[in-house]
Structures are given as C-alpha cells and as structure tokens.
Amino acid sequence: MIRRDTPVLRWLSLVAAFLFMEFPFPDWLSAPRPFLLALVVAYWILETPQKMGLGRVFLIGLLLDLVNFSMLGEHALRLLLIGGILHLMRSRFHFYLAWQQSGFLMLILYADLVVLWLMRLSQGLPMEQAEIWGSPILALLIWPWLYIFLDNLRVQSRGR
Template sequence: MHESSRTTRVLQPPRLRFILSTLALAFFWDLIPKGGGGFWPEMTMAVLTFWALRDPQRVGVGAAFTLGVMLDVGRGAALGQEALAFVWVVYLAQRRAARILWFGAWGQALLLLPLWSLALALQAAVRLVAGGDWPGWGYFGSAVTLVLLWPILSHGLLWPQWRAARAGGSASLS
C-alpha cells in the first residue's frame, strides 16, 4: 500500500554531488550583478541554511566560512562580510534544527526570518565598519524574499531524496 502522506516518507540520504552542485549554483547566482532594490534573494545563504538543517555532518560552519570568503572575493566586498553572516546563520540554524524542522515549510521560513535578517544586519555592519555606505532598508528585503521562496526551495532540494518512494522502493513506513 502506497501512502502519499508526508509523514510516511523516509528520505534517502542526499548525494554529496547533489549538495555540492546546489551550493555551486546558488554561489554563481549570487555572483551575478543585480541592479535595483535589495529584494534579490541571497541564494547561497538559503541553500547553506537548508543543508545545515538537513545534513549538518556535511555542511557546517566550515563550509559556510569557505563559501562566504569566496563570495566576498567574487563580489569585491569587505573580506569577511559574507563569511561572518553565513557562519552565524549556519551555527544558529544547526543549534535550533530540531525545533525548525518540526514545522512545515512556511513555519520554517518564519523561524528562519530572524536568522536571515540578523545575517543581513551583520553584513551591513561589516560594510559600515570597513568604510562603506549604508545599503538602505531595502537591503533587508532579501530576507523577506527568502521567506517567500523557502517552501519552493526546500521542496525542490528534497525532491531527489524521495527517489526510492517514487520508484516503488521500500521508502515508506507503512
């Protein structure tokens, strides 16, 4: 008997190749120059958050720091701006993972909103300390955009892990 309920699905472990490719795609998305307001999502931060919650043994503070420094260099930003923010988000997400994962995608997004907002505030603070300009309040719109994208993003990143259940394998609890 095949149950379609979310509670009966057993996820397969993600492949390392898939994790790395999603992080790389998010990284390159963030390297694309985007004009206009600050509502462009920080995809590297979102994908890092997802994998830090779902696979903390593979994606942790070290990966966050490395990707953050690479993004700082790629964007020509103050060195450590992204790295500090990513490390902080991954650390807090992993500390609260049991509570965050208890909720559905929208609940998770609302619980992650303060983490992402704090990360953006840290980036702005590092920018100001380094002599840069205040990015404006629209800069924090990226966190709101991430909240709106989180259900789609989390479903898309979980989809390949449901492969055994779709293929008729024994990935069901029933």
C-alpha cells in the same frame, strides 16, 4: 526515512546558488535579491549537518568574498552566523510547519542584515540600497518551494 548522502546534488545546488548571487541583475532588481546561497546552505545544514559543518560554511563564505572583492570575511562571518544558529536549532526546526520555518529564516536573515549594517558602519562604508531590507521577505516566500524542490531532487537521486 533514511536518506542516502548526495554530494553531487549538494555541491551542484551550492554552485547554482553561488552563480545566482554573482549573476548581474539590474539595479532595481539587485537590491531586493534574496541571499539564496544562505537558503541553500540552510537546507543542507538541516538535512546533512555532518556534511555541511561550520568549517565548510565558512569556506563557502570566504569564496564568495573573494569573488565579490568584498571585505575578506564579510560573507564568511554572515554565513557562519546563519549556519551556527541553524546548527543549534536543527533538532527543533524540523517540527515547525513550512510557514513557521520561513518566518524563522526571515528573522535570521534580518539579523544577518543588521550584522552587515554594523560591519559597514564600523568601516565607514555606506549601506546598500534601502530595498535590501526586503530581501528576507522574498526569502520567506522562496523557502518552502526551495525546500520542496531540493528534497524532491534528493529523493529522486536516492532511487538511482
């Protein structure tokens, strides 16, 4: 099925995920919060790789760094690594079942947390709460539903 590009939906979903990342949650709920922005970026990389290139992914990460007042390039590097892996695996990724895709994304997000841990360790900064290591498991549960939701929105916008 040939799908028309939906830039408004793409950017609205990225803004919504960005706001979710910035919305204040209680401490007990903030640590295991999934990296939703990475999941939305992953969806758009898989569906429109020509429109969601690594340059845009890097700029989205830099914007998140600026808003969070975190080390400049921290989120940019993390999103760039996730995006690069997905760009390399994109052609095979569509052949996986939803639970296999979720598992693969969970492994990528665990690798992302290891990169975050190494960056913080090299700066002498403490790692966030231990509950952060549960966030990829939540991402594993969210991915199939997020993929279906964004895909349905995309199909509906095609009819307009």
